[in-house]
Amino acid sequence: xxxxxxxxxxxxxxxxxxxxxxxxxxxxxxxxxxxxxxxxxxxxxxxxxxxxxxxxxxxxxxxxxxxxxxxxxxxxxxxxxxxxxxxxxxxxxxxxxxxxxxxxxxxxxxxxxxxxxxxxxxxxxxxxxxxxxxxxxxxxxxxxxxxxxxxxxxxxxxxxxxxxxxxxxxxxxxxxxxxxxxxxxxxxxxxxxxxxxxxxxxxxxxxxxxxxxxxxxxxxxxxxxxxxxxxxxxxxxxxxxxxxxxxxxxxxxxxxxxxxxxxxxxxxxxxxxxxxxxxxxxxxxxxxxxxxxxxxxxxxxxxxxxxxxxxxxxxxxxxxxxxxxxxxxxxxxxxxxxxxxxxxxxxxxxxxxxxxxxx
Amino acid sequence: xxxxxxxxxxxxxxxxxxxxxxxxxxxxxxxxxxxxxxxxxxxxxxxxxxxxxxxxxxxxxxxxxxxxxxxxxxxxxxxxxxxxxxxxxxxxxxxxxxxxxxxxxxxxxxxxxxxxxxxxxxxxxxxxxxxxxxxxxxxxxxxxxxxxxxxxxxxxxxxxxxxx
Numbered sequence: 001x002x003x004x005x006x007x008x009x010x011x012x013x014x015x016x017x018x019x020x021x022x023x024x025x026x027x028x029x030x031x032x033x034x035x036x037x038x039x040x041x042x043x044x045x046x047x048x049x050x051x052x053x054x055x056x057x058x059x060x061x062x063x064x065x066x067x068x069x070x071x072x073x074x075x076x077x078x079x080x081x082x083x084x085x086x087x088x089x090x091x092x093x094x095x096x097x098x099x100x101x102x103x104x105x106x107x108x109x110x111x112x113x114x115x116x117x118x119x120x121x122x123x124x125x126x127x128x129x130x131x132x133x134x135x136x137x138x139x140x141x142x143x144x145x146x147x148x149x150x151x152x153x154x155x156x157x158x159x160x161x162x163x164x165x166x167x168x169x170x171x172x173x174x175x176x177x178x179x180x181x182x183x184x185x186x187x188x189x190x191x192x193x194x195x196x197x198x199x200x201x202x203x204x205x206x207x208x209x210x211x212x213x214x215x216x217x218x219x220x221x222x223x224x225x226x227x228x229x230x231x232x233x234x235x236x237x238x239x240x241x242x243x244x245x246x247x248x249x250x251x252x253x254x255x256x257x258x259x260x261x262x263x264x265x266x267x268x269x270x271x272x273x274x275x276x277x278x279x280x281x282x283x284x285x286x287x288x289x290x291x292x293x294x295x296x297x298x299x300x301x302x303x304x305x306x307x308x309x310x311x312x313x314x315x316x317x318x319x320x321x322x323x324x325x326x327x328x329x330x331x332x333x334x335x336x337x338x339x340x341x342x343x344x345x346x347x348x349x350x351x352x353x354x355x356x357x358x359x
Numbered sequence: 360x361x362x363x364x365x366x367x368x369x370x371x372x373x374x375x376x377x378x379x380x381x382x383x384x385x386x387x388x389x390x391x392x393x394x395x396x397x398x399x400x401x402x403x404x405x406x407x408x409x410x411x412x413x414x415x416x417x418x419x420x421x422x423x424x425x426x427x428x429x430x431x432x433x434x435x436x437x438x439x440x441x442x443x444x445x446x447x448x449x450x451x452x453x454x455x456x457x458x459x460x461x462x463x464x465x466x467x468x469x470x471x472x473x474x475x476x477x478x479x480x481x482x483x484x485x486x487x488x489x490x491x492x493x494x495x496x497x498x499x500x501x502x503x504x505x506x507x508x509x510x511x512x513x514x515x516x517x518x519x520x521x522x523x
Contacts, residue, residue: 062366079368125368132372139376146388153395158402172392192393193385201377225365229373288362 050306052299056292060219063113063130064092068214076133080108080115082123092127134218135226138204146200175199175342183346184353191349194237198230199342206287206334210327221337222287224280231280234345235273242352275348279341286337290330297323490520 066074075093082088085107095103095110103110109118117123128136145164152165161169175196180188205221220226248254250268252261297319305312494516498509 057362061362062369125366126371127368128372129366129369131366131369135369135372135376139380142380143383146384146392150388150391153392157395158399169396173396176393176396189393193389194381196389197377197381197384201380223366223369224363225369226373228365229370229377233377284363 050299050302052296052303055299056295058113059217059295060222060288060291061113062223064095064110064115064127066130066133066214066218074214076128076130078108078115078125078127080123080125080127082117082121084117084119084121130218131220131223131225134205134208134216134220137215138201138208138220141208142197142200142204171200171203172196179339179343179346183343183350185350187350187353188346191346194233195342195346198233198345199338202230202283202341203335203338206337207331209287209291210330210334219288219291222284222291224284227280227283230283230341231276234279234348235276238272238276238348238352241349243355245354245356246352275344279344283337283341286333290326290333294323294326294330297326487520490516 064078065076068074073093075091078088078090078092080088088106090105094105095108096105097103104118107118108123109116113129115123115125115127145168149165149168152161152163156162156165160166176188176192179199180192180195184191202221205226208216209218209220209222211217250272251265253264253268256264301312301316301319304315494513497516498512
């Protein structure tokens with residue numbers, strides 16, 4: 001199994017390198033302009049002392065409204081449930097600046113994107129936040145793209161792919177022939193819908209997160225809830241499909257003295273949970289780090305600009321160049337993380353399905 | 360800590376959205392797409408197999424054609440050979456029959472000649488006889504004129520015979 005996977009990786013390294021170079025040559029020029037929009041400092045930023053850490057964390061975290069450009073902010077619906085007020089639905093624009101950082105409305109108080117009750121009681125927040133809206137946009141995009149593609153398979157039956165279809169067919173084939181088939185073999189068709197959905201969900205989410213203006217720019221796949229959910233799906237699927245052989249290896253590794261099991265079993269159980277956990281951390285950390293680095297380079301402009309205007313302009317050249325570089329890297333990462341997440345899930349599925357060999 | 364604590368609200372919406380997306384795509388996108396891809400691959404494999412078969416058949420047909428051609432050629436040769444043999448035999452037959460005919464004709468001619476010869480000899484014999492009788496007649500007519508004359512007469516007659 002592991003030999004198969006490692007040789008598989010060797011084959012892929014070259015193609016990934018080619019992909020990497022392609023990303024550089026394609027996207028180096030086009031992204032410079034829109035990227036600047038995102039970091040256009042809002043007036044309040046200029047007036048206050050610029051705090052890079054806070055700005056970055058604000059962008060990374062979820063928000064109850066979507067800042068588009070300048071003073072233009074898209075208010076989003078807040079859906080709250082508490083024992084005190086019951087179900088409460090209103091637009092986030094109702095929140096008025098209260099004192100300092102905090103904003104409040106009615107009995108609610110909002111600080112750093114978190115809504116709490118002034119009374120301190122528990123409130124359940126099911127609001128359509130920036131990330132939830134971004135989730136809807138990316139889901140809508142997924143549905144639109146792949147239903148269109150599916151339709152063209154019907155209307156153009158037996159013909160060569162065309163348009164959107166020819167954009168996505170190689171990716172679908174990539175997931176099937178380079179991820180599912182080499183790991184799952186004959187079992188692959190059962191898992192194709194899940195693997196394809198996860199792959200494209202992550203890929204689309206990552207790419208949307210890289211678009212620096214309105215419909216994109218949310219840190220969706222970099223928000224821990226999304227990788228957490230996806231990893232949980234993988235864990236649940238593994239629990240459902242795992243055979244006796246797999247459980248046997250976790251609970252009591254065969255052919256090992258009894259006393260070793262005291263150490264080995266907890267390790268195996270830990271490993272069982274750790275695998276999806278690492279899936280989650282990998283996706284979360286990669287995407288969040290990409291956002292943080294891009295924003296950090298831009299923050300440099302304002303940090304230096306605060307000291308002297310000339311230094312700000314000087315640093316901006318370097319910053320933009322570095323951000324373009326990072327953006328290209330993030331495009332690669334966007335694909336790579338979708339690929340790695342799907343591949344590892346597929347490998348975990350295959351190990352859960354492995355039939356014992358007699359030795 | 361905010362950064363690494365999953366937000367229950369987002370988790371809830373993710374559950375709903377991902378569930379719906381997985382269901383709809385699974386039913387209306389991935390299934391037909393993968394089916395179409397599989398079918399197309401099968402069709403391509405089939406077409407390639409068919410082309411290979413056709414190629415083989417072509418080769419077979421060509422081999423058969425060549426065989427037929429060789430057969431026809433050998434048959435033609437056989438026919439030619441037979442015809443030649445027949446011609447030779449016909450010529451030989453004609454020759455022998457002509458020989459025989461010729462010999463027959465020669466034999467006939469010889470026979471005729473022989474017959475003519477004997478009849479000529481017979482004629483001669485008759486003539487000689489008639490001449491002899493004539494001579495005798497003349498001799499008798501002259502009778503006793505003189506011996507000398509008689510002798511002359513006989514000699515003259517003999518000379519006359521010679522002239523004949």
